[in-house]
Amino acid sequence: MDRIKISTEYIKLDQFLKWVGIADTGAIAKIMILNGDVNVNGMVSKERGKKLRKGDIIEVKDIGSFEII
Known part of the structure; x- marks a missing residue:
């Protein structure tokens, strides 16, 4: 899992x-999100504008997972 720091x-x-x-x-x-290829905190997210905050885990199909720090 990659850790991605936001400021x-x-x-x-x-x-x-x-x-x-x-x-x-x-x-x-947009296409990736609408196709259901992206999970946020274990749930499929189809919201392009979903706000990701520190501690959130993003999983992208066939690519990997990321943690916002």
Whole structure:
């Protein structure tokens, strides 16, 4: 599991996918999220704007898992 440090209160899920290099564009991030390829804290998340905060665990199908610190 990779640990990703943020310096803000939160980061939105689609922005996170772009920031860590999983999705090259927002459109790709949107498709991944709507396809159900992303879990947040063990549950499928289909909200592009879901706010991720410190302690959240993000799992991306076929890629890996990340913890926000």
